[in-house]
Amino acid sequence: MGVEFEQRNVSAAGFRLARRVCPAILLAVAFSWSALSRPVFAELGAGNRPASPTAKTTARDAFPPELTVRVYNYAHIDSGLLSRSEDVATAIFEDVGVRVTWLDCPLSPELLGAYPACQSHAGAADLALRILPRNMAGKLAMPDEPLGFAYPCPEDEPACVLNIFYYRVDELAADGYRADRLLAYAIAHEVAHALIGPGHSEEGIMRGQWSSRDLERICWGLPPHFTGNQPAALRSAVLRRMKLVQRFAEGGG
Numbered sequence: 334m335g336v337e338f339e340q341r342n343v344s345a346a347g348f349r350l351a352r353r354v355c356p357a358i359l360l361a362v363a364f365s366w367s368a369l370s371r372p373v374f375a376e377l378g379a380g381n382r383p384a385s386p387t388a389k390t391t392a393r394d395a396f397p398p399e400l401t402v403r404v405y406n407y408a409h410i411d412s413g414l415l416s417r418s419e420d421v422a423t424a425i426f427e428d429v430g431v432r433v434t435w436l437d438c439p440l441s442p443e444l445l446g447a448y449p450a451c452q453s454h455a456g457a458a459d460l461a462l463r464i465l466p467r468n469m470a471g472k473l474a475m476p477d478e479p480l481g482f483a484y485p486c487p488e489d490e491p492a493c494v495l496n497i498f499y500y501r502v503d504e505l506a507a508d509g510y511r512a513d514r515l516l517a518y519a520i521a522h523e524v525a526h527a528l529i530g531p532g533h534s535e536e537g538i539m540r541g542q543w544s545s546r547d548l549e550r551i552c553w554g555l556p557p558h559f560t561g562n563q564p565a566a567l568r569s570a571v572l573r574r575m576k577l578v579q580r581f582a583e584g585g586g
């Protein structure tokens with residue numbers, strides 16, 4: 334069912350260390366080293382996206398596996414932060430040969446008219462990402478307050494839902510970690526669960542529990558990666574979904 338994405342092994346010492354090393358003034362130094370259901374509509378509040386959708390696509394190949402993620406920002410996080418997170422997540426998937434297009438979609442059906450891309454039919458290669466505030470996450474929260482979870486996603490099911498509990502990201506950000514990068518990696522983790530299943534790995538993005546060291550590396554721009562057969566599995570999963578979409582478009586059911 335849901336998959337945990339826990340921080341239980343992040344020690345207090347780890348947090349103190351992060352507070353010392355993570356501030357932006359040190360980031361330049363770090364960079365120099367390496368250079369449930371369908372989305373539920375809710376009232377649109379302040380801080381939401383502008384009245385036109387954004388769709389960012391990065392392609393390395395002419396016809397790479399392509400995934401579309403429809404983003405529902407129920408937590409009303411800053412549009413700049415969300416955009417940066419999408420860029421980081423785009424790069425994470427680009428590294429494994431999967432192109433991601435992000436559609437920032439409205440939270441109210443009355444506003445769909447201003448988001449024409451979000452009105453398009455969702456197919457098997459579309460996912461729905463819900464970024465949830467505490468009050469919404471509380472209704473779904475898994476034990477140990479995970480950062481998020483993804484339901485199992487059958488390959489022929491359109492717009493499978495991923496959930497990110499943004500207040501947990503925010504709590505880590507208050508301890509000195511970069512919210513934009515943490516959000517990006519949390520999204521990547523849950524997207525991967527949707528595509529290749531609930532399993533975790535000993536290292537990398539798909540660790541079941543990120544250590545303080547993992548969090549620091551993410552913060553510094555020295556990210557963990559998908560490991561082992563995960564890159565190939567991700568590409569294959571997206572390609573199978575794209576073929577289903579194509580078959581459907583050709584009337585093959």
Ligand SMILES: [Zn+2]
Nearest residue numbers: 336337338541
């Ligand atoms: Zn997980």
